[in-house]
Amino acid sequence: MKIALVHDYLAEYGGAERVLESLHEIWPNAPLYTAFVDWKRLGGNAYRFRNWNIRPSWVQKFPLIQKYISPLRFLAPRIWESFDLSEFDLVISSSGWFMCRGVKAGRRNNKGNYPMQICYIHHPPRNLYGYATGSDLQKYLVVRLYAGFINFFLRNYDFQTAQKVDYFIANSQETKRRVEKFYRRDSTVIYPPIETQKTKNKSQKSGVASKKNEYYLSVGRLSWAKRLDVIIESCNARHLPLKIVGVGSEEEALKKIAGPTVEFLGSVSDNDLDEIYAHTKALLFCALDEDFGMVPVEAMAHGIPVIGLFQGGVKETVVDGKTGIVFTEPTVHSLISAIQKFEQQSKEKDWKLACRKQADVFHKKVFKEKMITFVNNVLTKL
Numbered sequence: 001m002k003i004a005l006v007h008d009y010l011a012e013y014g015g016a017e018r019v020l021e022s023l024h025e026i027w028p029n030a031p032l033y034t035a036f037v038d039w040k041r042l043g044g045n046a047y048r049f050r051n052w053n054i055r056p057s058w059v060q061k062f063p064l065i066q067k068y069i070s071p072l073r074f075l076a077p078r079i080w081e082s083f084d085l086s087e088f089d090l091v092i093s094s095s096g097w098f099m100c101r102g103v104k105a106g107r108r109n110n111k112g113n114y115p116m117q118i119c120y121i122h123h124p125p126r127n128l129y130g131y132a133t134g135s136d137l138q139k140y141l142v143v144r145l146y147a148g149f150i151n152f153f154l155r156n157y158d159f160q161t162a163q164k165v166d167y168f169i170a171n172s173q174e175t176k177r178r179v180e181k182f183y184r185r186d187s188t189v190i191y192p193p194i195e196t197q198k199t200k201n202k203s204q205k206s207g208v209a210s211k212k213n214e215y216y217l218s219v220g221r222l223s224w225a226k227r228l229d230v231i232i233e234s235c236n237a238r239h240l241p242l243k244i245v246g247v248g249s250e251e252e253a254l255k256k257i258a259g260p261t262v263e264f265l266g267s268v269s270d271n272d273l274d275e276i277y278a279h280t281k282a283l284l285f286c287a288l289d290e291d292f293g294m295v296p297v298e299a300m301a302h303g304i305p306v307i308g309l310f311q312g313g314v315k316e317t318v319v320d321g322k323t324g325i326v327f328t329e330p331t332v333h334s335l336i337s338a339i340q341k342f343e344q345q346s347k348e349k350d351w352k353l354a355c356r357k358q359a360d361v362f363h364k365k366v367f368k369e370k371m372i373t374f375v376n377n378v379l380t381k382l
Helices: 015-026 039-049 063-067 073-080 141-164 173-183 196-205 228-238 251-257 270-277 294-301 332-346 352-362 364-379
Strands: 003-007 032-034 054-056 090-095 116-121 167-170 215-219 242-245 262-266 280-285 306-309 324-327
Touching (some): 015 039, 015 090, 015 294, 090 364, 116 364, 167 364, 215 270, 228 242, 251 262, 280 294, 280 332, 294 306, 306 332, 352 364
Parallel strands (some): 003 032, 003 090, 090 116, 116 167, 215 242, 242 262, 280 306, 306 324
């Protein structure tokens, strides 16, 4: 049985790439097809993929296209259709906004059978369906006109490629609803993998329970959709210590509005992040339209409560008043009110046990078991 993995592209290390790593752990001999790999942008996380059998598209030879891949997304059909996966029996794609479902399957044998296609979908492309994206460029008229023209054709392409998929696996109930809405397809929910046991053991060794919680924390890509500006301005207003882990296109703009209590840590190793969590009061999470959101669950795995925007996947992960505090509007006023509520409740409550118990629902072991079971059931139908 020959299996191939497909992923949008490798340029940053986030939740989708953690899922991809777990898929590769399950099927280590499966080659990875992807639009391109930007080793420089992967930075300290590049080592994770160095020894993989990676087969990039022709875009790998054109750094300029890689840099401007978002506005050049009309190239998606040419990129994915340049692959021929006819030698494989099963194709498992890790799909987000870049529509990597459009790979050319080819015919597998003289009976005319195509490779089976399973799509683990993180979300339908945000920029095609009105969801918040990594930048706020839609405020410019010329960008809206360009996007409106390009997206009209790409929505049709996206729908057509979705019909090629034999089975969809959604990363949350929120994504399942979007798959049904935009593709008229059903899907099975398997939550993304969180290494909860690993993080608990590290936290216990570092003595989390005995150390003072010193600051609030934000972890993730520094993009507009994450609304770090709301988090920073809230901490500025209350003079709250805030540490920000991550890199992204909005970094310089965010640094300009940051007050003296805000510290940018950039990209950090897993070990360093464990130590950072060890002194954290709570994770602040304000991402718009989040399909799942692995960061809140990772925080809870460390015993850290989450103050999160009650949208998308957060509704499935954070239990208000038990594993954190939720707020309903991505505004400074709403977040400050949630922080005040959290600080008041924290005088009488220890959040750690409930947080870790909730995180166990999303254990990496559970993800692997469910994926293997799902794929094995599919293979019996070949």
